[in-house]
Amino acid sequence: MGKALEGVRILDFTHVQSGPTCTQLLAWFGADVIKVERAGEGDATRGQLRDIAGVDSLYFTMLNHNKRSMTLDTKRPDGKKVLEKLIQDCDVLVENFAPGALDRMGFSWERIQELNPRMIVASVKGFGPGPYEHCKVYENVAQCTGGAAATTGFDDGPPLVSGAQIGDSGSGLHLALGIVTALYQRNTTGRGQKVLTAMQDAVLNLCRVKLRDQQRLERNGVMEEYPQFADGQFGESVPRAGNASGGGQPGWILKCKGWETDPNAYIYFIAQAQVWPAVCKLIGREEWITDPDYATPRARLPRLMAIFAAVEEWSTTHTKFEAMDILNKFDIPCGPILSMKEIAEDPSLRATGTIVEVDHPERGPYLTVGNPIKLSDSPTEVRRSPLLGEHTDELLSGLGYSEDQIRRLREERVI
Numbered sequence: 001m002g003k004a005l006e007g008v009r010i011l012d013f014t015h016v017q018s019g020p021t022c023t024q025l026l027a028w029f030g031a032d033v034i035k036v037e038r039a040g041e042g043d044a045t046r047g048q049l050r051d052i053a054g055v056d057s058l059y060f061t062m063l064n065h066n067k068r069s070m071t072l073d074t075k076r077p078d079g080k081k082v083l084e085k086l087i088q089d090c091d092v093l094v095e096n097f098a099p100g101a102l103d104r105m106g107f108s109w110e111r112i113q114e115l116n117p118r119m120i121v122a123s124v125k126g127f128g129p130g131p132y133e134h135c136k137v138y139e140n141v142a143q144c145t146g147g148a149a150a151t152t153g154f155d156d157g158p159p160l161v162s163g164a165q166i167g168d169s170g171s172g173l174h175l176a177l178g179i180v181t182a183l184y185q186r187n188t189t190g191r192g193q194k195v196l197t198a199m200q201d202a203v204l205n206l207c208r209v210k211l212r213d214q215q216r217l218e219r220n221g222v223m224e225e226y227p228q229f230a231d232g233q234f235g236e237s238v239p240r241a242g243n244a245s246g247g248g249q250p251g252w253i254l255k256c257k258g259w260e261t262d263p264n265a266y267i268y269f270i271a272q273a274q275v276w277p278a279v280c281k282l283i284g285r286e287e288w289i290t291d292p293d294y295a296t297p298r299a300r301l302p303r304l305m306a307i308f309a310a311v312e313e314w315s316t317t318h319t320k321f322e323a324m325d326i327l328n329k330f331d332i333p334c335g336p337i338l339s340m341k342e343i344a345e346d347p348s349l350r351a352t353g354t355i356v357e358v359d360h361p362e363r364g365p366y367l368t369v370g371n372p373i374k375l376s377d378s379p380t381e382v383r384r385s386p387l388l389g390e391h392t393d394e395l396l397s398g399l400g401y402s403e404d405q406i407r408r409l410r411e412e413r414v415i
């Protein structure tokens with residue numbers, strides 16, 4: 001079966017996490033992704049957090065599936081010539097260098113347009129235009145400047161970053177959508193364009209509900225669904241909400257049987273208005289169905305923590321999986337806190353290709369997260385990441401270089 005992006009050629013100048021997640025997605029959708037790396041070292045993540053000496057790290061392999069790798073020193077004149085040919089030959093250049101690095105290399109937007117006016121140039125940067133546009137940025141900087149850290153954690157504790165890589169992988173997702181959209185527009189305009197995702201913007205986009213809450217707070221001085229509402233004070237900005245739900249249905253994380261020894265024996269429980277009578281019956285508080293202090297969502301707001309404590313009395317008598325089964329019988333929305341071990345071993349995630357086992361010639365089999373976006377006419381096959389420079393020769397000969405020319409480039413350490 002053909003793939004959605006078959007025929008699209010991507011010049012992949014990305015490194016670390018944000019850019020590589022973007023180009024990996026495009027590769028999974030069928031684009032030919034050519035990863036250009038410096039000879040000798042390659043993407044820094046190949047050597048970071050290694051679990052096996054001398055072998056590409058999981059950090060690298062899990063972000064660079066289905067790509068081809070070419071080594072090239074793009075600061076040397078002969079390397080620049082190869083890069084020029086690649087630019088003429090590809091549809092999209094994706095990069096996440098520090099601000100200005102591409103210009104310093106001699107490949108400004110104007111120069112790229114001269115070489116190939118159809119080329120789309122897609123970039124991840126830490127910040128958009130403004131006071132911080134020249135700064136280098138990693139994941140947690142974006143979480144801190146995009147509103148995530150200030151709103152994550154408990155009200156009486158410090159700001160907290162999330163385990164979800166919303167700055168890096170979140171930006172990669174945003175950029176991939178921008179690229180596909182620019183490719184679509186090119187069908188009518190015939191021209192390339194610049195696509196920019198600033199990591200701060202991507203995180204803020206994912207924290208949209210917190211900007212909603214900021215404005216609610218400024219208008220009303222309180223937010224009734226926040227745990228602080230019943231007995232705390234609100235300041236000028238949105239506080240950390242602990243495990244409160246970000247939506248209109250209150251929720252919290254509750255202990256389950258075994259919580260004393262298992263750090264993940266918890267369940268997320270949502271007191272959805274529609275199922276309130278079922279909740280009351282289940283936890284043995286049938287009187288709350290009609291009690292005016294509990295009968296309506298509004299009446300319950302100042303009592304939420306006491307309500308969650310009552311549900312927790314029930315949930316601690318069941319394992320998280322038993323609680324999930326029982327609550328779902330009554331359509332009560334909930335979710336067990338799954339550990340990474342449980343997720344890695346989950347047969348249903350393996351069956352859908354969300355968790356995939358991949359074989360690698362140097363490290364052997366390993367697990368990765370497959371394509372989370374499923375297209376019925378463009379199924380994803382996850383192929384191992386390339387070794388450094390594995391495809392240099394085939395790519396150069398595809399660009400018209402002879403064996404002798406390739407040998408000379410290698411002797412001169414351009415590739």
Ligand code: CAO
Nearest residue numbers: 016017018037038073074096097098101126136137138139
């Ligand atoms: N040949 C020759 N030179 C190359 C090359 C190649 N194939 N590939 C990269 N280089 C050069 C770059 O041109 C740059 O040179 P100059 O500094 O002389 O311009 C140099 O390598 C270093 O690139 P860099 O500054 O991007 O790398 P860094 O490790 O210092 O910084 C990072 C890394 C991520 C902080 C920075 O790239 C950045 O801020 N990127 C944008 C935001 C981003 O994507 N962050 C997410 C990273 S994942 O957490």
